[in-house]
Amino acid sequence: MSEYDYDELGLVAGLEIHQQLDTATKLFCQCPTELREPEESTRSFTRYLHPTRSELGEIDQAALEESKVDREFEYLAYDTTCLVEEDDEPPHELDAEALETALEIAQLMEMKPVDQAHVMRKIVVDGSNTTGFQRSTLIATEGEIETSEGAVGIEDMLLEEESAQRVEETDDGVRYSLDRLGIPLVEIGTSPDISTPEQALEAAERIGMLLRSTGKVKRGLGTIRQDVNVSIEEGARVEIKGVQSLDDIDDIVRNEVGRQAELVDIAAELTEREASVGEVQDVTSVFEDTDSGVIAGALNSGGSVMAVPLYGFDGIVGREIAPDRRLGTELSDHAKRHGAGGIFHTDELPAYGVTEDEVDDLRDAVGAGPEDAVAIVAADTDVAEAAIDAAAERAGTALEGVPEETRDANDDGTTRYLRPLPGAARMYPETDVPPVEPDPSEVPEPELLTEKVERYQEEYDLGEGLAEQVAYGEYMPLFEDVVADGVDPTLAASTLESTLTELRRDDVPVENLEREHLEGVFAMAESGDLPNEGVPDLLTALAEDPDRTAEEAADEAGLGGADEEEVRDAIAEVVERNEEQVEEEGMQAFSGLMGECMGALRGKADGDLVSELLREEIQKRA
Incomplete structure (x- = not known):
């Protein structure tokens, strides 16, 4: 997709960064914050969730639409799972360690802590929380970061509980793992000051660096997520959820600008054509003898084929609005939320076993002419009716332009429809947790990673490249701790950033190495009980059998120092x-x-x- 003139289009973007904190316990209970494999679960239970009204008697539209999909939620529990996580006991007080870390982050972003922090409930009925809501607390406001294209304001930072981890779709609904539920995280929201895709990426990288500077955030896939809010002047605000990689942010913004610009053009053309959306009709009889495997499969199971005529839409439904995504893909995304496999439409037919004669009969059945399009869904009757209604509704919004909505990030930098934008009705007070008064006076300001790189070079005589690897790497807190205990900085740095990488390339299962393993190896090296040259062999032995201590592994492998x-x-x-x-x-x-x-x-x-x-x-x- 070609680059746009973002200033002319009026691009406005903002970020929401969600970062897990590396605390010992969860935000509202004393359960550990370590993740496990689903196979390690010891039991499970199921729930059905429904939206509730706010304090003003309102129901959030996003929650209401989510609740229309009838699903069972199964939760995998572990030997440490407590009654708070199961929503069978009120939450405990806000975790003090998480609050202190949040205040450190606030200092780095020049934010003002609130005088009193109140826990709120945010309605969530997608099954990701056993309660049907997420607990969230405003901690600080009015901060700022710098980018090469100007300052970006930080509107607010909230301390929240992480959602349950989605494991898989089941025949009845969704299966979640409870080990992630309740891990503390901060949500950092920027002002809508971002005006180019490149600035969005730079701002996200700056925030990420500040978060890692605390040394108290979790690292690895899934521990940080970026949501991006994007709009253009003639478009609408769209929230894009779940951007896993920082490197994808500029592509996400660029593709969303293109999608909105295309939708604006489509709306203008549909207006010029005086287009409209017709009534949903049952066209099962058209396909009674079809050779289409998808349609025949639905009909053989007692299903139906439902259609909606899209007057004036010929050639529009198949128009590309983002790389490998068309307006028809948008309609299909809405249909899929109701259990259908997707839609067929006449801009792509005949195809998929549907013949030209069947397309002509379909047009005749719904009264569509050559300038019109028709969309169909083949599925169980109830599913087909709900799915075609959703597709028709989305076709109707195409007449207006860009709908406000929440979208999900795809791996290729595109997005897909997720749900409507949430409103204020999704938030209401949490009455089971008392408010707290944040005290930033005793919270030290962390050293920035950029400052650490300089200090490592000057104080420890590390080369610039190695100093940067350590400062920005996941082992930075461990490096600082072992060096403070007397371990040679060069040995610690090269082991953590070079030796472990080499062992991983040699298929040594270094993922089995815990912090205590590495601390034990460094302690033996520092005391002279293990020569530096023996470090790789001892790490290998521990990785292959992690149930031993460093001393036990060294004795068994004969790796102790020789006189x-x-x-x-x-x-x-x-x-x-x-x-x-x-x-x-x-x-x-x-x-x-x-x-x-x-x-x-x-x-x-x-x-x-x-x-x-x-x-x-x-x-x-x-």
Whole structure:
């Protein structure tokens, strides 16, 4: 898609960054914040969720539409799952560690903490919370970050509980895992100050850097999510949820601008054609003898084919509005929410086993001419009726332009319809949790990652590249802790950023290594019980059998440090084995023999000591 003149189109964008905090316990209970595999669950239970009215008696439209889809929600519970997570006990007080971390983040963004923080309930009936709502607390407001294209305001930061993790779709609904539910996260919302896709990416990267500077946020896939709000002057505000990768943000904004611009053009053309959406009709009889596998399958199961004529829409339904997505795809997204596999439309037919004669009969059946289009759904009768109604409603909004809505981010940088935009009716007070008064006076301001890079170079004599890897890497807090305990900074940095990467490339299961494993290895190296050269072998042993301590693994693998006499004996044996080479080459034989000596000692001795003693042995025999 070609680049647009964003200023001329009136692009306005804002970000919502959701970042999990690395706390010991969850936001409203004492359960751990560690994720597990679904197979580790010990039991499950099911729920059906329905929207409730706000304090003013209103029902949120997004929740109402979600509730129209009749689904059962199954929740996988674990040996640590508590009654709060199951919604069988009131929540406990707001976690103090999470609140302190949120206040640190607020300082970095120059935000003003609120005088009193009140917990609110945000209605969510997609099954991602056992309660039917998410608890959310406003912590700070009125901040700002800088970008190369100007300042971007930070409107607010909320402290929230993470949703349950979606595991899979089931025949009856959706299966969720409860281990993620309740993990503290901050939601940071920017002002609508972003005017280009590039600025959106830069702002997200800046916020991400500030979050990681605390050393108290979780790292890895799924621990940070970006939502993007995008609109153009003639379009509408669209909220795009679930952008997993920072690198996708500029493409998401760029594609959404293009989609809205195309929809504006489509609305203008439909107005010029005096287009309209007709009445839904049952056209099952047209396809009684069809060769289309999809349609025949639905009819053989007792289903129906429902159609809606789209007057003046010929050629429009098949028009591309984003890469590999057409207006027909939008209609199909709405139909799918009601259980249908999608829609067929005459801009793409005949195809999929539907013949030209059937297309002509379809047009005749609904009174559509050559300038019109027809959309159909084949499914169980109830599903087909609900799905075609949803597709028809979406076709009707195409006459108006760009609908306000919430969309889901796809992996290719495009988006798909998710639900209507939520309104104010989805929020109401949480009466089970008392308010708290945030006190930022005793919260230290964290050191920025950019400042850490400079300090690591100056204080620890690390190269710029290695210093940056450590500062921005997931092991930064561990690096700082072990160096404070006396571990050589170069050893710690190279082990965490280079050795672990090399072992992973060699198919060593380094994902099994926990913090205590790494701390144990560094402690042995610092005390002299493990030569630096033995670190990779010990890490490998621990990764392959993580149920042992570093000391136990070192003993079993024979990786403890050898005394000088043992080292001399091993070197003498290697030199004797290569006596002829030593006599002929003298000290030139050193390089080859050094590797052999290190192999013979299997990481039991420091390389500097081996080098020194090997030189002595060669000099004696040369």
